[in-house]
Amino acid sequence: MSVDQTTVKRVAKLARIAVSDEDAVRMESELNAILGFVEQLSEVDVSGVEPMTSVMPMEMKKRHDVVNDGGKADDIVANAPETTDNYFLVPKVVE
């Protein structure tokens, strides 16, 4: 598997990262080097093996349905560049 310029730019766009044309050229070869390295994994025969989502053979912990958090709007918006009445303010996004 390898990527071309178009793919590099598309991935960058999806990740909301600004990438210049020069950077994209450099990244193409870097990404392809990484992909080539990872490619070695395909040498292992994994037919019939379920993809693993965790290395821990344990059950997922569950919470009881109780409200024990919240009520700290001031903390939540504390780091926001701009707020009003504890709302986050962001550049207008409208459909």
Added chain:
Amino acid sequence: MTIVDTRTPEAKRFIPGATGDWEVIIGLEVHAQVTSNSKLFSGASTSFGSAPNSNVSLVDAAMPGMLPVINEECVKQAVRTGLGLKAQINNRSVFDRKNYFYPDLPQGYQISQFKDPIVGEGKIMISVGPDRQGNFEDIEIGIERLHLEQDAGKSMHDQHPTMSYVDLNRSGVALMEIVSKPDIRSSDEAKAYITKLRSILRYLGTCDGNMDEGSMRADVNVSVRKPGGEFGTRCEIKNVNSIRFMGQAIEYEARRQIAILEDGGEIDQETRLFDPNKGETRSMRSKEDAHDYRYFPDPDLLPLEFDDAFVAELAKNLPELPDEKRERFVRDMGLTVYDASILVSEAAIADYFEKVAAGRDGKAAANWVINDLLGALNKSGKGIEDTPVSPDQLGGILDLIKEGVISGKIAKDLFEIVWNEGGDPAKIVEDRGMKQVTDTGAIEKAVDEVIAANPDQVEKARAKPNLAGWFVGQVMKATGGKANPQAVQALVKQKLGIEE
């Protein structure tokens, strides 16, 4: 995915175009907010209408280092819903990250289920009609899957000229996304489907189904084709938040697609938005790239696993659902399917009816609940939970009719008094002298008076016996509607010398 067409094209559902008939194919993705106290992965409250960002934990705000922990009640609610939809319950499911950027999604991804949902295939029976002959058609609509996911926050765009306001109170609240198969063939069927789904969710208590508050919203997939032909390219109409709008959006979208195809054009697969003010759908160009979600298993969460005993326990405590209830009302109480369908549409109405019907005639109880109670509630814009007439009061009125204390006509007046003023029906009848006159002497006197006062009518009635009804009416009027109509009728005929 191969789509199996489960339906036979039928002309009555076709939409006529310039080049012949078209068939519309509809699939619905319904987002139903899970009824729970706290959020899917955090302990913040789910309550509606709280102060901005007050129901937000650091997990919901996606602060670095915060980890999600699943709410077991949300899992139970999803399983209950799956059972209610007669669906496959998957004892092992996996949470994935659905990646996209939007200001009301602080994580930059939504935790959802992609490949392995908690609930698989199921079905819903819908009833469409009545048609011109008064018949209902039962149609089975397949459920593709149900999965758990997080809701996003809420943006407001009308508060500031250049900024949007973001409130994360809803962020992280549990949703069930319920995906239908593309089995729906008209806007009426789509409306019947969402109405039925909402009814089932409310019976189960797994979602309040309140579309006004956004606890239930639908994305509608619409495509058109020549009847029985290949499936066409579909468009997805996002976030339709009322049943009426859904009907309008489908009608508009189907006609838009037909117009394009008949002009020799092609349908672009795209996301569209329904504008209720204009009654039309329009393209959301900003979503062009949005379908590349780059799903992958969420490394913060282990697979969700439970055993059969967990499911069995939930199944054991499942309430009776509308279809079963309807069947029981028809079978045990002799109701028509139509009446039973109305009564089971809401659990609260069915409960009310059952209280009235307990120990009484089911059909009479059904008539009063449907025609009088629901009619009056509808007229005054009230829901069953706000009814001023309790089941005991309505039952009391029915008892008075049954015992012959009041006539059916007086009972309507009595109902109105109880509706407006409250009180014990039996006592009202007593206090206001509304009792039916069954004393033959008194009725006889009234009949004699009417006959004596109208010799012309007497002549006519002897020639034309069906004019006797006029005398019955006069006597009823003279007695303030309190005379027993059967007794009056018998006496009038006897006095006029009309044979039965």
